[in-house]
Amino acid sequence: MSTAHEWPATHGGPLLRMRDIRKEFPGVRALDGVSLSVGHGRVHALMGENGAGKSTLMKVLSGVHPTGSYTGEVFVDGEPCAFSGVADSERAGIAIIHQELALIPQLSISENVFLGHERSRFGIVDWGATHARAGELLSRVGLDVNPATPVSALSVGARQLVEIAKALAKRVRLLILDEPTSALNEVESARLLDLLLDLRAEGVTCILISHKLGEVVSVSDEITVLRDGRAIETMSVERDAAGTPSVDEDRIIRGMVGRDLDHRHPERIGEVGPVRFEVRDWTVDHPTQPGRRVADGIDLEVRAGEVVGMAGLMGAGRTEFAMNLFGRSYGRHVRGRLYKDGVELDTSTTAAAIRGGIAYVPEDRKNLGLVLDDDIRHNTTLAGLGRVSANGVIDPGREAVEAAGMSERMRVRSHGTTQKVRTLSGGNQQKVVLGKWMFTEPDLLILDEPTRGIDVGAKYEIYLIVRKLAAEGACVLLISSELPEILGMSDRIYTMCEGRITGEVPGEGADQETLMRLMTRTGGHP
Structure with missing residues (x-):
């Protein structure tokens, strides 16, 4: 592979210097005089809440925001750079992996x-x-x-x-990774982090944007914290003989949000009630490969007011099962029954599933959860148009009131409900998706990677919303690749491997080692 040694000898200073970068969008100052210095062969992390300016700063560096659209100076290996586009930055040895994937399916x-x-x-x-x-x-x-x-x-x-x-x-010497592990589970994430360390050893410099505090601390040499478009501080991560870093997660959180988060996951508020939903022998085949089971004989139950976690490695079948349960929106349903309060429920179509009180927040919010070019108002009411219409005609005034109320309840930060969803930060987009399904007043809310790619502050707000919903008696099925999230939010946890349930453990007292052991066990429920 191409590495940094293919480039001419360096001048001895930092590989990258960005000085007093300012960038504005209509009505928003995204970057307010940010300066950044990154050394050769280092892993340098950028941390901050959604909307802090991290991705915008990297888009300046990579030519997505060309010279002239911002003020300030960029130097690579001591040479001033003026990138008119991505091709210019790539010729300088800079490559960026965006949070929004840029692949042609x-x-x-x-x-x-x-x-x-x-x-x-x-x-x-x-x-x-x-x-x-x-x-x-x-x-x-x-x-x-x-x-x-x-x-x-x-x-x-x-x-x-x-x-x-x-x-x-x-041919890369500076690799920018914007949330590279947001879609990966623990094992894949660990493999990627090892890859970053290998690249560093070969002389490649990496700039890492991530909301996963643990992985940032484990691989970074320096951490720069942005808040409200400004660089707050840069921390050097030293490690003692035992490998313990000098910077901990709480230290980073204080810099990011300007306050302490004493508890990453809110305490339970309410009691768990009787079983409301039961899944029996749910079996799903791959959509294009008949006979290939992606979910095989799934049995589970969810009680009123309960948050049930579902943990598994990539390919375990969690998402495929959830999507098929929600109106057969993935794969080919082979068999299986769903009961609500002891009565079999029709989920043969998405509309039937919604009528039955089921809601599904997908893992891919941009492609499956939102109409990005539409506004907050229309996205919020999309799954429950009957509540804002009469005789088949939408009442714009009622829709505006309902959307504003839900937006306030979700604490969506925006200029109003007529703002396009595309212009929101990832955390606020996720709140709109969640609000859309809460607008339907579901009895069972399936959350598939609900905090993927969002910061710790926005995560906590979503956790509060989930806790409040459960306290009101709703059932929550939480699918997540982040084991700390599963452990911190779940009352009970199911594990999956190769399309089968391999274990069921109470949330209290469970640990990552136990879950990982069950997540890698084949042969079905013990």
């Missing part, structure tokens, strides 16, 4: 990896060399998939790994 992995810099001979694409090199890169990031596989057939987590392979295919 209809093309193969190989085609995506080398799109724009195809491997060719005499002007003709050399597919043998293309697939071979793509295979090497996939192996490098720990993804065991045929390079000819269409990206559309991959999970969100696998697509993220393809993005990383795509970046590594370029």
Whole structure:
């Protein structure tokens, strides 16, 4: 792979200096005089709440926001840089992996990896060399998939790994990773972090944006905290002989939010009631491969006022099961029954599932949860139009009132409910998705990776909303790849492996080691 040693000898100073960067959008100052210095062969983390300016700063560096759209200076290896686009930054050895994946689903992995810099001979694409090199890169990031596989057939987590392979295919000396592990579970995340350390050893500099405090502390050499468009401080992470870092998670949180979060997960408020939902023998086949079971004989139950966690590694079948349960919106339903208060429930369509009191917050909020080009108001009421209409005609005034009330309840930070959802931060987009389904007043709320890619402050607000909903008697099924989230929020936890339930443990007293052991056990429930 290309590494930093292919570049000319450095001048001895930092690889990157950004000085007094200011960037404004209509009505918003996203960056307010930010300065940043990053050394050679370092892992430098950028931390901050959603909307703090992290991604905007990196878009300035990578040419997404071209010279002239901001003020300030950028130096790479001591040389002033004026990037008019992404191609300019790539020629300088800078590659960025965005939080929003930039892959073409209809093309193969190989085609995506080398799109724009195809491997060719005499002007003709050399597919043998293309697939071979793509295979090497996939192996490098720990993804065991045929390079000819269409990206559309991959999970969100696998697509993220393809993005990383795509970046590594370029001649890179500064790699920017914006939430690279947001779609990965513990095992895949650990593999990626090891990869970052390998890149550092080869002389590649990495800038890491992540809301996962533990992983930031474990791999970073320096951590810069942004708040409200300003650089608050840069912390050097030293490690003692035992490898213990000098900076802990609480220290970072204080810098990010300007206050302490004494408890990462709110305490339970309310009591668990009787069983309300029962799933029996739920079995689902892959949508295009008949006979390939993605969920195999799932049995579970959820009580009133209970938060039930569902933990598993990538490919365990959690999302596939949840989507099929919600109106058969994934795969081919083979068999299985769902009971609500002892009565069998019809979930043969999404509309039927909604009528039955089920709501599903998907893991991919941008593609499956929101209409990005529409406003907060319309997104909020989309799943419950009957509540804001009469005789099949939507009442705009009633819709505006309901949307404003839900937006206030969700604590969505916006300029009003007519603001386009695309312009919101990730955390506020997630609150809109959650508000959309809470607007339907569900009895069972399925949350699939509800805090993926959002900061600790916004996470806590969502946790409070979930706790309040459970306290009001709703049932919550929480799917998450973050084991601390599962452990901190769940009353009971089911584990899955290869489409089967492999364990059930009480939330209180459970630990990550126990869950990981059950998540890697095959053969079904013990």
